[in-house]
Amino acid sequence: MRKQTILFDMDDTLIYCNKFFDLVIDQFADQMETWFNGYPFSIEEMKKKQAEIDLERVLVSGFSPDHFPQSFIDTYEYFTDLTGRTKSQEEVERLLTLGASVYGHSIEPYAYMEETLRELQGDGHELHLYTGGDPAIQMRKVTEAGIERYFADRIHITRHKNAEFLNGLIRAYGFDRRDTWMIGNSLRTDILPALKNGIHAIFMPVEREWAYNLVEIDVEPSGAFFTLTSLSQIPETIRGYAISKYASGS
Incomplete structure (x- = not known):
């Protein structure tokens, strides 16, 4: 041969790999549900928007480590703009940390x-x-x-x-x-x-x-x-x- x-x-x-991203996305959706409690959005709608934004970023910038955490921020800002809810820098930082945590999991x-x-x-x-x-x-x-x-x-x-x-x-x-x-x-x-x-x-x-x-x-x-x-x-x-x-x- x-x-x-x-x-x-x-x-x-x-x-x-993907299963760790799924776990972090679930945590993101849970956090968003807490912050946007009372607004007419489901967890699935928030996850769908995050997936759309993440896909758009990858198509443009490739596999950059920033695209995934930034998709959380972009999704958060999308829903704050939509609802008029006040944006919080503390919440933004929390989401950035959560998004970046996906790269630190055990192999x-x-x-x-x-x-x-x-x-x-x-x-x-x-x-x-x-x-x-x-x-x-x-x-x-x-x-x-x-x-x-x-x-x-x-x-x-x-x-x-x-x-x-x-x-x-x-x-x-x-x-x-x-x-x-x-x-x-x-x-x-x-x-x-x-x-x-x-x-x-x-x-x-x-x-x-x-x-x-x-x-x-x-x-x-x-x-x-x-x-x-x-x-x-x-x-x-x-x-x-x-x-x-x-x-x-x-």
């Missing part, structure tokens, strides 16, 4: 993370970590998850994770697209860019996905495109595809 180049997403592929790996990376490395493949976000925050996660030994200096972090950046990465490292894989949970930032760049893709859907990650796949795969439900399925899937591909001479 020929060596494959395998790019892994990190958040909600190797380690949990929780997905099942079979360690075993999967070890097996792929043992098969002789070259592993890369390709993740979106703030470099300092993402590197803290890498360190706490203990996965540096699998990726070494092959860790790529960007605030704008898209087809253009991936293409630049492929060209800069001279990846053979016929032997390159992208593995991740995001249709928008992992799978669609991979298919647009003519590399293999493995989609790892999660139970509760961030709306930002959900897009239509409108590209015909030129290579492999699998949907798997466990990291443990990845080594055999890649092994089986690579062996059958080269056995057939394609």
Whole structure:
């Protein structure tokens, strides 16, 4: 079997992420319900507005660490303007602190993370970590998850994770697209860019996905495109595809 180049997403592929955002959003909604008690708004309406604002910010500024806390402030100001309720700097600061707290949670790996990376490395493949976000925050996660030994200096972090950046990465490292894989949970930032760049893709859907990650796949795969439900399925899937591909001479 020929060596494959395998790019892994990190958040909600190797380690949990969205569930911590959901917990903080629930705390935000509870706080907003307390402050806006008596006004004709439900918790769900407040959460929907926050999600809309957060999505708009990410589309403009990418994975900046400021966008999530700021979405709390923007939502708070939207409802104070709507109701005429007095704005409070103390409340603003409280929301900023709450929003920023999402980046300090303990790392929780997905099942079979360690075993999967070890097996792929043992098969002789070259592993890369390709993740979106703030470099300092993402590197803290890498360190706490203990996965540096699998990726070494092959860790790529960007605030704008898209087809253009991936293409630049492929060209800069001279990846053979016929032997390159992208593995991740995001249709928008992992799978669609991979298919647009003519590399293999493995989609790892999660139970509760961030709306930002959900897009239509409108590209015909030129290579492999699998949907798997466990990291443990990845080594055999890649092994089986690579062996059958080269056995057939394609």
